[in-house]
Amino acid sequence: MLLLVQYTIIFASVLCLVALGGCFSEHSGVINLGLEGIMVMGALGGAVTMFLLPSDSSKIVIVLATTLAAVIIGVIYSCLLAVASINFKADQTLIGTAMNLLATAAATVFVRAMNTSLNPDNVSSSIQYIHEKKAFLKYIGKFEFNWFMLMAIVLLIVSYFVLYKTKFGLRLQACGENPQAADSVGINVYAMRWAGVLISGFLGGLGGIVYITAGVSEWKFEMGVAGFGFLALAVMIFGQWRPTKIALAALLFGMFRALSNVYTGIGFLAALHMPSTVYNMLPYIISLIVLAFTSKNSRAPKAEGIPYDKGMR
Template identity: 55%
Template sequence: MVGQFLVLLTYMLIFGIALMLVAFGGMFSERSGVINIGLEGIMVVGGFTALLVLSGLNSLGVPNFVVIIVTLISAIISGMLYSLLLAVVCINFKADQTLVGTALNLLSTSLALILTKRLSGGVSTSIKYNKDAFIIPLTFKEGLTLNLNIFLFIGIFILLISIFVLYKTKFGLRLRSCGENPSAADSVGINVKKYRYFGVLISGALGGLGAIAYILPTQSFWNSASGVAGFGFLALAVMIFGQWKPLRIFIVALVFSFFMSLSYIYYDFFNALLGIKLTADKGVTKELFSMLPYIASLILLAFSSKKSKAPKAEGIPYDKGAR
């Protein structure tokens, strides 16, 4: 029974940290005034690149810390490059942010599928990799192991950094001002375009990082046909639930990850805990738990949207002439 709780905790920490990272990505972008619907696509591209690099490094036999660093950097860089596609057309050319974000999502899945199929000669859509370098097993006693991974530490580090950067630095204040009132920010000499670029690029980096934090610890292969299965959209829900604030996002991410973990292990969990076998005949399937976070955010939105803390200028391209 303790074992079941440890499994639940393992999953919760994995999903919670990954959700938080991606939601932070959305937060930085929206705080600067750009809605990033394309997070899902950024995750696919970041995850794809990093896992490809990882599987390449596995076969080279380099030391573990090199594997970790190179994989992380490739996820971050590829996420940033892909988010640049959003930044350029939305910030410089004032394109519709929702439309371009949707385009990024469409492009990423087809790109990942084409490349994985191509690499395997048209047979498979999966990438296989060895994740041992990233996992830190904590053994309490025989048979009771809690698998931690390095993303937990990276996540907590990024949580602290994000709070500090957003609220205690000049950069954070300026970034937030560009999302609230870009005209006012511009009038005191802040370069709105520059800060929006920063916002989107940070979201690309965190999206890429969050992608491997989500994919890597749970599986030993990644199927590009299923991508990240709506994880980027769930992260957007976390961001809204967290009212665009880092600490709240962290807490909400843990709550959401609880439901998400249940959707994976509900059968074993309830069987061990209460001795009930929850099968489809009894009207319980995985989807029931997957649905809950979305329904909860929708209800919360319905009651709280009028006093929402959403950045006021998000989604509106900044037009210097309208000042």
């Protein structure tokens, strides 16, 4: 049971971070379907950093360097979305999809090239970080505390504060609701949307590294992040684009995801003898059902997905 709680919290942290990223981007008016790709890139940056760091680095160096690398790569990668959808007014769905495909392909190519250059016989697309991963963990009794859990909570509070209590956050939201009105009072809509997308890159990249260090100590980059970015989007929609509700939704979805990892250890679930694939499907089925019931009166930002054109009033 403790294991279930632990996995729930770590998966909820991932979902919460990434969904908050989506939340910032959508409040500024840009649909970020590329979150999945941003996660892959963040994960790649973090994993490569852990791989390259000398093995005698202190724990704090490992944690900081890995997090920083994931975040920076995530922000850089999100520029692809910002340039295309804000400055060139491209179809945001298409660009997001392309970014997801590009991230998996690029990460696989990069890791394989790296592995092969170090050892010609190694053509795998995975990176191992068994030793480095321990830097993130702290045992409290039997509970495996992860520094990322704390980061998620802090960033959740910061996000809430920024979105609702600062001038910046309110302006950002104005750009997603009515960019023409925002522009007329002197807000730079393009700059605000860039900020929204870059923040989503920051949070998405961080979510990526948290995801691949949750529970496993090796990642095969051919797999991408297994649709987790999209699950986070579902969390965001279920959370009605609000940080507090997003956190609760993340906990719920995180629990269903955690079940597929630990159901064998829980007496009554193991006794049901359901194939493991059922548990793999569960988070997606639940989110589909939940979306069916919550999307009808959606509180989505009104101008999301529509490129802002100064000439259009």
